[in-house]
Amino acid sequence: MSSIPAVPAANRLLNALPDTDREHLLAHCESVELIFAEVLYLAGTKIPHVYFPTSSFISLVTPVDGDTGLEVGLIGNEGILGITLILGVDIAPFQALVQGAGSALRISVPVFLQELERSRPLQQELKRYLYVSMSQLAQTAACNRFHLVEARLARWLLMTHDRAHADTFHVTHIFLAYILGVRRVGITKAALSLQAQKLISYRRGDITVLDRSGLEAAACECYRTERATYERILGTY
Amino acid sequence: MSSIPAVPAANRLLNALPDTDREHLLAHCESVELIFAEVLYLAGTKIPHVYFPTSSFISLVTPVDGDTGLEVGLIGNEGILGITLILGVDIAPFQALVQGAGSALRISVPVFLQELERSRPLQQELKRYLYVSMSQLAQTAACNRFHLVEARLARWLLMTHDRAHADTFHVTHIFLAYILGVRRVGITKAALSLQAQKLISYRRGDITVLDRSGLEAAACECYRTERATYERILGTY
DNA sequence: GCTTGTCTGTATGTTAGCGCACAAACAGGC
DNA sequence: GCCTGTTTGTGCGCTAACATACAGACAAGC
DSSP states (O other): OOOOOOOTTOOHHHHTSOHHHHHHHHTTOEEEEEOTTOEEEOTTSBOOEEEEESSOEEEEEEEETTTEEEEEEEEOTTOOBOGGGGGTOOBOSSEEEEEEOEEEEEEEHHHHHHHHHHOHHHHHHHHHHHHHHHHHHHHHHHHHHHSOHHHHHHHHHHHHHHHHSSSEEEOOHHHHHHHHTSOHHHHHHHHHHHHHTTSEEEETTEEEEOOHHHHHHHSOHHHHHHHHHHHHHHOOO | OOOOOOOTTOOHHHHTSOHHHHHHHHTTOEEEEEOTTOEEEOTTSBOOEEEEESSOEEEEEEEETTTEEEEEEEEOTTOOBOGGGGGTOOBOSSEEEEEEOEEEEEEEHHHHHHHHHHOHHHHHHHHHHHHHHHHHHHHHHHHHHHSOHHHHHHHHHHHHHHHHSSSEEEOOHHHHHHHHTSOHHHHHHHHHHHHHTTSEEEETTEEEEOOHHHHHHHSOHHHHHHHHHHHHHHOOO
């Protein structure tokens, strides 16, 4: 199992569409640059735009008890932000924040809905993606409950590596602590351990994956399971 | 906030449909009796039937590491089992097991899909229910991560109370341990504490809710949050 | 009445992660 | 070059939940 090959300026969901459907949709999209830590959706508020990440990636975070949060999804160029629109609900269930700076294709909600109505293949593709997202959500729930911080961190790094299309990406310990729902110190310890095993290296927020297959061994089964679900429903990487 | 009023032989999703749509669907349903601990779906296998619980209720459990599991959803007469069919996927993402014995309306998958195609209101209703289910899943994920066993147990009892339409229902400690993903002893301790507070009483698997508002105070915010989401999207209880 | 299996209560030692506090290393702006 | 804010590392006491083991209470069947 290797990293997802880089397809820099493209989105997999869009690529899977028939040419005409894709062209039609792309005609209504604008390319935008997402900046790190930008908040795209606030949980419980109206969805302003739909995004198809190309080189960027986005975290879905569910708020807990006011201050904390927990990541429940990660969207890269294999996915879409705003998927609940296909359920006829224009309220964001989660907070969406930019985890990896980069570009994305953006489309307004009314236009998206209109295109959705028009294109059967788009409907089909997005429904499948939603199924995968749900599976991923459940997997994450179980993982958070049962697995050690170090294994969860390894899993997260792999998922991010898949979506970043680069071996180095920017994330601080405190940010990871928020995402994984643990203390900052917990991340520091786990990261030190992974570094001691020469699986990663990092320096002031810049994390580099050194040994991908080693990381896969350090991660819990959840990573593998999730990928298997993706492949089964949405085709091969 | 009081308990959901009992609507014994009926399902809320079906009730919300226009008369003609409901009649049409009901004509293809058969009434079945579900027995406690019966496994209706196995995760990863083909969905055999769609169920609309009326007096029964069903747990969705995601398998972890082979032996353990974790509840990620609870379906009573406010919901449906087999919702992923509306996404065009006929593979069950979770294990479904009967948590509360009772009756349900059952319909075969092909007929269900055909009826779904025909009825716009049914599509609409089910899409909304799926949205609520996703929100619930995320809420559960966060709850499992951050909250103490006692609060989670209280929340689960409330959720079950809502779906059981009775103050007493049957669940053993070992079963609860499986559902909540903790040790059996952890449940015993939490249950003893709730009993000491005169919120519940139990005897060899028969749990009785004594003080509902007291339980609500003992539960985490998640219960309230989840209910609010339900009401917002699917109307009032 | 006895046995067997299920369910619940209790005990002991262990551990992963918590809260808090503080120090060190580093980067960028002035 | 100094100061300030950010990021990372370390230490210490605490606790919720873990693993395991066992005993008592109860129900049902023979």
